[in-house]
Amino acid sequence: MSGDAPSLRPYQREAVEAVLSARRAGTRRMLVCLPTGAGKTVVFAHLARLAKRPVLVIAHREELLSQARSKLQHALGAEAVVAIEQGGRRAEAEARVVVCSIRSLRTERLARLLAGRDVGLVIYDECHHAAAEDNLRVLRELGCFEPGWTGTLVGFTATTARGDGKGLDEVFEEIVYARTLPEMIHDGYLVPLRGYRVATSADLTRLTSRGNDFREEELAEAVDIEERNALVARSIQELARDRRTIAFCVTVAHAQHLRRSLLALGVRAGTVHGEMPSDERARVLRDFAEGRLQALTNVAVLTEGFDDPGVSCVAMARPTRSEGMYAQCVGRGTRLSPGKKDCLVLDFVDVSELSLCSLPSLFGMPRELDLEGREVGEAERFFEQLAFDHPAFEVEAGAITLGEIQARAEAFDPLTQEVDVEVRAISRNAWASLGRHGLALHFERAPGRLSEALVVSRGARGRRWEVSLDGRAVERFSAIEEAVQAVDFEVHQMGRAAESSARAEAAWRRAAAPKGRAEAVAGVRRGGRAATALGDVLALEAWVKVTTGAKRAEGAKRGR
Numbered sequence: 001m002s003g004d005a006p007s008l009r010p011y012q013r014e015a016v017e018a019v020l021s022a023r024r025a026g027t028r029r030m031l032v033c034l035p036t037g038a039g040k041t042v043v044f045a046h047l048a049r050l051a052k053r054p055v056l057v058i059a060h061r062e063e064l065l066s067q068a069r070s071k072l073q074h075a076l077g078a079e080a081v082v083a084i085e086q087g088g089r090r091a092e093a094e095a096r097v098v099v100c101s102i103r104s105l106r107t108e109r110l111a112r113l114l115a116g117r118d119v120g121l122v123i124y125d126e127c128h129h130a131a132a133e134d135n136l137r138v139l140r141e142l143g144c145f146e147p148g149w150t151g152t153l154v155g156f157t158a159t160t161a162r163g164d165g166k167g168l169d170e171v172f173e174e175i176v177y178a179r180t181l182p183e184m185i186h187d188g189y190l191v192p193l194r195g196y197r198v199a200t201s202a203d204l205t206r207l208t209s210r211g212n213d214f215r216e217e218e219l220a221e222a223v224d225i226e227e228r229n230a231l232v233a234r235s236i237q238e239l240a241r242d243r244r245t246i247a248f249c250v251t252v253a254h255a256q257h258l259r260r261s262l263l264a265l266g267v268r269a270g271t272v273h274g275e276m277p278s279d280e281r282a283r284v285l286r287d288f289a290e291g292r293l294q295a296l297t298n299v300a301v302l303t304e305g306f307d308d309p310g311v312s313c314v315a316m317a318r319p320t321r322s323e324g325m326y327a328q329c330v331g332r333g334t335r336l337s338p339g340k341k342d343c344l345v346l347d348f349v350d351v352s353e354l355s356l357c358s359l360p361s362l363f364g365m366p367r368e369l370d371l372e373g374r375e376v377g378e379a380e381r382f383f384e385q386l387a388f389d390h391p392a393f394e395v396e397a398g399a400i401t402l403g404e405i406q407a408r409a410e411a412f413d414p415l416t417q418e419v420d421v422e423v424r425a426i427s428r429n430a431w432a433s434l435g436r437h438g439l440a441l442h443f444e445r446a447p448g449r450l451s452e453a454l455v456v457s458r459g460a461r462g463r464r465w466e467v468s469l470d471g472r473a474v475e476r477f478s479a480i481e482e483a484v485q486a487v488d489f490e491v492h493q494m495g496r497a498a499e500s501s502a503r504a505e506a507a508w509r510r511a512a513a514p515k516g517r518a519e520a521v522a523g524v525r526r527g528g529r530a531a532t533a534l535g536d537v538l539a540l541e542a543w544v545k546v547t548t549g550a551k552r553a554e555g556a557k558r559g560r
Contacts, residue, residue, distance in 0.1 A: 008046060009189065011179055015043050018177035019154055020050075029144060029153040029171065031127065033178035036331025037190050037309075040156040041068055044123045045075035047154065048097055053120025057099040058138070060126055067307055068125060069099045085113055102129075105138050114142070120151050127155030128324065130171045139171065158331060159324030181327055181334070182363050185377070190334040191312075192342045192377055195359035197349055197370035197399065198235050200228050204319065204352040213322045216250055223319065223350060224254040226261075232317045232348055233261035236295060239373075240313040243344060244288070245295040246302055247315035248329045255297040258317060262295055269295040272302065302332055309337035313344040319356050326357035342375065349399075368399045382406075394435050394547065413525045414543040415536055420480075427484050429491070430504040432539040438465065439484065440542035442509075442535065443491055443502035450508075452538070453491075455483040456546055509535030517541070 008016065015032050022030050034040050048055045057072070059065050065084055073082045076097065083091035086101035091113060098113065105113070122142055129135055143149045155172055184190045202225065207218045236245055249255040252273045262269035270284040270293045281301070287293045289308055296302070297317075314333040320326050333343035345359045349368075361367035363376050371379055382402055386393065390409040417433035432440045438456040445451045451470050458466045463476035465483040469490070477483040491502050500506060513534040521540040522530045531537050 008042065009039065011187075011189075012039060012043050012046070015177040016046050016050075019047060019152075022174060022176040023152050027173050027176065028149065028151070029155075029173045030176045031155040031157065031168065031172040031174070033157055033159070033175055035179065035181040035184050035190070035334070036158045036328060037335040038158075038179060038184055040125065040158075041071045042075070044125070044154065044156060045072050047121065047123065048072060049076060051121045053151075054095075054117045055097040055121045055123065056119050056142070057097065057123045058102050058105075058125065059099060060102060060129055064125055065099050065101055072097055072099065085109075102135055102138055107137075107141060110138065110141050122151060122153045124153065124155040126157055127171075128157045128159055128168065130155060131168055136171070158328050181331060182376075185334070189336070191336060191340055192375045193330065193334065193345055193359060194342050194373055194375050195345045195347060195371040196235070196239055196373055197347050197358065197368075198231065199399065200231055200348055200350050202228050202350040204350045204354070204356075207352075209321075213320055213325065219319070220250040220254050223250060223317070224257055226257075228348075228350075229254075229258045229261040229317075232258060232315060232346075233265050233267065235346055235348070236262065236313070236315055237265045237267050239346060240295075240315070240344060242294070243313035244291075244308075244311050245313035245315055246306075246311055246332055247295060247297045248302070248318045249297050249299050250318050252299055254317070255299050258297045259295075262297070267295055268293050269297060271297045273299040274301055302329075306332055307335070308332075309335035310340070311335075312337075312340055312342070313346065315346040315348070317348055319348065319350050319352070321354060321356060323357050323362065327362060330359065330362065344373075366395050366397075366400065368397065369395075369405075370399060370401045372401055374402065396435075413529060415525065415531070415539060422481055423484050426481055427488050429488055429502040430506070430509070430535070431484065432542065434543055434546050437546045438480065440539060440546075441487060441491075441502060442538045442542075443498055443506075444508060445494060445498055447497065450538070452542065453487045454542065454546065455480060455487065506535075509533060513537035 015034065019030060019032065032043065034043070044057070057068055059068055065086055069082050069084055073080070076082060080097065081092060081095040082097045082099065083095035084099050085091045086104045091098040093116065119142065122144065124130060130139065139145065139153070143151070144153045181190070185192055202223045204214070204222055207214050207222060209215070232247070236247065247258060249258055252275060255271045255273060259269045259271045270288060272281050272284050284293070284296070288296050289310070311333045314330050316326070316329060330345055347358045349356065349358070355367060358367045359376060360369040360371065360379065363380060365379060365383060369379070379402060386405070386409055390412060393409045393412045395405055417435055419431050419433045419439065423431060423439065429441055434440055434456070436457065438454065441453040443451055454468045456466050456468070457464055463478050465477045465480050466473055467475050467477065467483050467487060475486060477486065492499050501508060511534045512532055518530065518532055518537050521537060521544060524540050524544060525531060531540055
């Protein structure tokens with residue numbers, strides 16, 4: 001096949017080569033993970049050009065079918081027959097590339113489509129849907145799981161996470177290439193993101209979960225209320241101003257109610273959803289693309305396959321716990337476009353005891369951080385500098401701004417951290433808090449012979465609390481209270497003198513620390529409050545040791 005194929009960006013060439021290399025190595029079912037706006041269609045169009053046998057492209061939405069066919073036709077040239085198989089449309093027998101709606105591929109129709117076609121390449125767009133049972137049926141009937149199948153299945157998605165929690169490892173053997181949204185922004189292929197955190201009074205604390213996210217009917221009841229819709233609309237009016245905005249909602253009713261709130265403020269707004277006739281949806285999208293509408297409220301329709309580079313504001317009126325869904329929504333505003341400098345993300349944050357996704361959390365920063373309209377890149381640089389200037393400081397949970405973090409860091413004193421009330425209730429010993437990392441206790445095994453017991457978090461689940469004595473790990477516990485009780489018992493077994501030395505009133509704690517050790521931790525406390533008492537210096541040494549080790553472990557984990 002020959003055509004006016006678009007030139008590939010470096011990472012797109014890498015993705016193509018990764019697919020070819022994996023196939024040469026024997027992998028038949030592989031996955032490519034590229035964020036929204038990275039040009040997945042360009043990559044699979046190039047793979048289709050290279051294919052020597054017929055190609056089948058599977059998609060889910062009507063908009064995806066048309067976009068894929070258009071880009072494939074452009075890449076393969078006018079002489080190549082690129083057909084659509086969907087609804088009343090049937091692919092011609094001579095079509096070498098067929099773009100299919102997976103919902104149309106009932107068993108009989110698929111058999112007819114495959115008759116006389118030796119399909120060598122199956123491309124599955126938005127393949128995070130692949131684990132659904134009927135989609136698996138289509139792949140089975142294509143022969144993708146047969147031991148003797150000679151074809152190749154390549155799935156493309158912006159996220160490997162599914163809302164129902166099902167993994168894709170039963171479908172695909174390997175992720176052969178992946179790029180993240182932050183990487184694409186850093187490299188200049190997508191626009192920078194700015195963010196605002198807007199707190200609402202909607203209460204999500206009683207909602208139950210379905211898979212990795214909320215139950216939609218419960219979520220809609222909690223957030224589709226007049227006061228919240230008015231707040232969302234006013235925030236879009238004031239913060240987005242002349243930006244073309246898409247707002248993600250929970251249900252059709254929620255989207256319609258938010259649209260009415262926008263119209264009441266004079267914001268030209270429309271609504272699109274999956275229940276609309278396709279011609280009406282196309283008309284609303286056209287009005288939005290041509291500037292007759294400034295804002296679109298939608299339910300799921302614009303999460304996938306929506307390609308409008310002019311969008312420069314995303315309003316997350318739908319709270320979610322799913323990082324995959326959140327990244328897809330935000331990605332709708334990241335495409336490059338002439339005159340477009342960035343994309344604004346409005347996070348509407350409700351009252352919740354669960355972790356909601358936010359723009360900062362997508363980039364590994366505290367999820368409750370309010371960027372106050374600043375760029376994510378600026379915040380990332382801030383945290384890098386913060387780690388350099390204040391290596392022992394850690395951001396506590398709770399809504400906070402960069403300015404507040406800076407002020408707290410400059411006044412930070414680890415010695416003022418309080419031990420949890422549950423620990424104080426069961427122990428008379430002078431445990432020192434190490435923040436979220438755990439606890440430290442210093443005592444004398446014998447007069448003048450100091451020992452250190454640490455209870456440190458080594459994970460998020462199971463027996464996460466590790467107890468070490470003088471640097472030697474001895475046991476793990478599920479609850480921090482169990483670990484404290486175990487250490488207290490060991491100290492008690494050492495005798496009355498050791499037990500007395502573990503108390504806050506022990507005389508050795510107020511003794512002057514060796515000058516060199518005091519100077520080594522002089523920079524940990526802020527505001528010129530140097531520690532001189534031996535008990536304080538030991539607590540600071542433990543803090544530095546544990547937090548430095550945790551940062552080193554996290555750095556190694558990210559570098560893998």
